[in-house]
Amino acid sequence: MLILNADEMWQAVSLPKVMDTVEEAYRIFAKGEFFMPDRPVVTHGDDTLLYMPCFTEKCFGTKVLTLFPANPAKGFPYIDGLMLLNDAESGKTVSIMDGGCLTAMRTGAVGGVGMRCFSPASAHTVGVIGAGKQGFYQALYATCARDIRHIYLYDSFPGKDFGPYVASLQAALGGKQPEIHVCGSPEELLANSEIVVTASPATSPVMPNDTALLKGKCFVAIGSYKPTMRELPNAIWELVDHVYTELPFAMEESGDLSQPLEDGIITEDRVRYIGDYLLAHPVPVPPPPGTTTYFKSVGMGLLDLCVADFIYHEALRTGMGQKVRF
Ligand SMILES: NC(=O)c1ccc[n+]([C@@H]2O[C@H](COP(=O)([O-])OP(=O)(O)OC[C@H]3O[C@@H](n4cnc5c(N)ncnc54)[C@H](O)[C@@H]3O)[C@@H](O)[C@H]2O)c1
CATH class of the missing domain: 3.40.50.720 (NAD(P)-binding Rossmann-like Domain)
Incomplete structure (x- = not known):
């Protein structure tokens, strides 16, 4: 499994190619070549937990985000979380990456x-x-x-x-x-x-x-x-x-x-x-x-999935991240 932090994710990609990937994700959406259930939103007081699962023909994954409105005043990011990227054939998790960074990168x-x-x-x-x-x-x-x-x-x-x-x-x-x-x-x-x-x-x-x-x-x-x-x-x-x-x-x-x-x-x-x-x-x-x-x-989760899959392959190609055996 490849673990990627924010620095490694930014180093692995170029911004115009992330935009191209987002365009492609929108086309996949328009063609209906995906499965994306409505994202479960769990609220607890002012805080929100978002689960964003999505499947394409190539891969699947889930972004799990926390949105804590009081965080910026405490010096913590408003949005935090993780992205889990899975192999479509075996279901195996192939990568875990910084969900806050992925959100900012794809947004x-x-x-x-x-x-x-x-x-x-x-x-x-x-x-x-x-x-x-x-x-x-x-x-x-x-x-x-x-x-x-x-x-x-x-x-x-x-x-x-x-x-x-x-x-x-x-x-x-x-x-x-x-x-x-x-x-x-x-x-x-x-x-x-x-x-x-x-x-x-x-x-x-x-x-x-x-x-x-x-x-x-x-x-x-x-x-x-x-x-x-x-x-x-x-x-x-x-x-x-x-x-x-x-x-x-x-x-x-x-x-x-x-x-x-x-x-x-x-x-x-x-x-x-x-x-x-x-x-x-x-x-x-x-x-x-x-x-x-x-x-x-x-x-939407489809954007995260397509960008995460792009980052993962670019990171493998350029030797970024830490490989961990579970
Ligand atoms: N569309 C998407 O896919 C997507 C993705 C990520 C975040 N978001 C949303 O984007 C928003 C910003 O997220 P963030 O991570 O940058 O939060 P952040 O806390 O880092 O930044 C928000 C900024 O907006 C400022 N602000 C608040 N009200 C304002 C107003 N009326 N006028 C001008 N500035 C104002 C705050 O002072 C703060 O600096 C959130 O609502 C978040 O949920 C959307």
């Missing part, structure tokens, strides 16, 4: 794929609302999806010290060095960003309900995964014909979709699936500048 790639599909090819600016762990990797993958020259960050955490965050981001960006700007408000971020990513656990919209501020941007909403969570305001529905998401369950799971559906602001026919888009467009066709687009991700 960043999900955002990057959303940008490759739905942002103009000429986009040079990205804004990230919610400068936490996912926001970090959204910014990083944005620079692989587009020629990003300016990154704008906004976070509502009172008195947040952006210094270490910006320094880590600059280090991770390596040779590419877009300018990084910390914004004092979501309005300032919106005024400067062609692509806007929301990556917060907010329960009410993280930006004003103002079509003039939202118009002409590519929105990638990552954070809301419960009906009580919400990042985008209703004004978005005046600007887009439809939203792209991953799977029908997103309409129940995420308040960004369930609330406007319940309130009669949208109907289900305005919800489309990125897998169908990618099957129809083997090479994504970016929209012209000035188009408002909206991609809402809730994540």
